[in-house]
Amino acid sequence: MPELLYNRKANATLANLAAGGRFPHTLLIEGPEGSGKKTAAWQAAKTLLCEGEPKPCGRCAHCVKADKRVHPDVRYYTVPEGKKEFPVETVREIRQDAYIAPNEGARKIYLIDRAHAMNAAAQNALLKIIEEPPDFVNFLLLCENRSRMLPTILSRAISVELEVPSVEECAAALEALAPGRSAQERQAAAAGAGGNIGRALGLLGSAKPSKSAADAKKLREELIYGERYACLRVLAGYDKDRDGLGQTLSLLREGFAQAAVGREADERLCNRVTVMQLVGAADAVERALLRAGRNVSIPLLSACMVEEVKAALAG
Numbered sequence: 001m002p003e004l005l006y007n008r009k010a011n012a013t014l015a016n017l018a019a020g021g022r023f024p025h026t027l028l029i030e031g032p033e034g035s036g037k038k039t040a041a042w043q044a045a046k047t048l049l050c051e052g053e054p055k056p057c058g059r060c061a062h063c064v065k066a067d068k069r070v071h072p073d074v075r076y077y078t079v080p081e082g083k084k085e086f087p088v089e090t091v092r093e094i095r096q097d098a099y100i101a102p103n104e105g106a107r108k109i110y111l112i113d114r115a116h117a118m119n120a121a122a123q124n125a126l127l128k129i130i131e132e133p134p135d136f137v138n139f140l141l142l143c144e145n146r147s148r149m150l151p152t153i154l155s156r157a158i159s160v161e162l163e164v165p166s167v168e169e170c171a172a173a174l175e176a177l178a179p180g181r182s183a184q185e186r187q188a189a190a191a192g193a194g195g196n197i198g199r200a201l202g203l204l205g206s207a208k209p210s211k212s213a214a215d216a217k218k219l220r221e222e223l224i225y226g227e228r229y230a231c232l233r234v235l236a237g238y239d240k241d242r243d244g245l246g247q248t249l250s251l252l253r254e255g256f257a258q259a260a261v262g263r264e265a266d267e268r269l270c271n272r273v274t275v276m277q278l279v280g281a282a283d284a285v286e287r288a289l290l291r292a293g294r295n296v297s298i299p300l301l302s303a304c305m306v307e308e309v310k311a312a313l314a315g
């Protein structure tokens with residue numbers, strides 16, 4: 001997961017706060033929609049919970065769970081679907097919950113999205129807890145416009161402002177976030193969104209990288225450079241998901257076809273395989289797709305495909 005690829009300034013501020021042990025109890029992350037507030041907040045949460053070095057290490061159990069957005073000590077709250085305001089009842093819930101000790105980590109982190117949608121009553125309720133929070137608690141308030149926050153809240157928070165990246169930075173970020181899309185599509189989306197990554201992903205029609213796109217990329221990498229078992233491990237995730245497998249294999253076939261066309265630009269690839277080998281690999285994936293459509297058992301067609309692709313790339 002690329003973390004704040006473009007927001008170097010904000011990233012540096014967060015790293016400094018964490019490194020100096022001066023991380024505030026309340027951090028306000030401000031930026032327009034799609035500027036990466038949630039990504040920044042999760043990065044901050046990960047840094048606060050990490051038990052490795054340097055923080056965030058990306059490998060400890062806390063980092064792994066934070067990366068998957070499933071850490072039990074990171075509580076996410078936002079405006080409920082169909083509502084315009086952040087409910088005061090939710091703020092009261094947060095206040096009560098904040099006194100309960102964390103589950104697995106040393107800290108408990110409240111990620112409060114769309115804080116600017118709190119009315120004065122809700123903000124005053126929030127103020128009561130951020131004035132004197134339990135030691136183990138951090139609040140990360142995400143807001144689009146700090147002028148909507150009460151001065152009493154702002155005076156107790158440290159603010160980090162996110163900037164919208166340039167179109168080029170946005171296109172570069174999309175390479176990792178939307179690997180199933182062509183360079184032209186990513187460039188068009190980045191330009192159409194004026195560099196706003198969240199909006200560009202919306203234009204590409206996927207709020208986050210699909211599992212299929214990520215798996216197809218990993219499979220291609222492992223089929224060319226890696227071991228059979230690594231390929232089979234990825235494919236094992238589709239034992240009960242024939243539709244998902246079809247989607248992943250389509251992207252994999254497309255990936256091999258693109259690699260054949262763009263081989264010249266990739267030195268590592270040139271040293272490893274020829275254009276004809278890549279075309280052979282795409283054909284082998286095509287055969288697997290046909291088998292998938294004919295109800296051949298998934299473990300069997302997966303094993304066959306790995307053998308056939310490996311053979312094509314070696315022959």
Ligand SMILES: [Zn+2]
Pocket residue numbers: 049050051052053055056057058059060061062063064
């Ligand atoms: Zn860690």
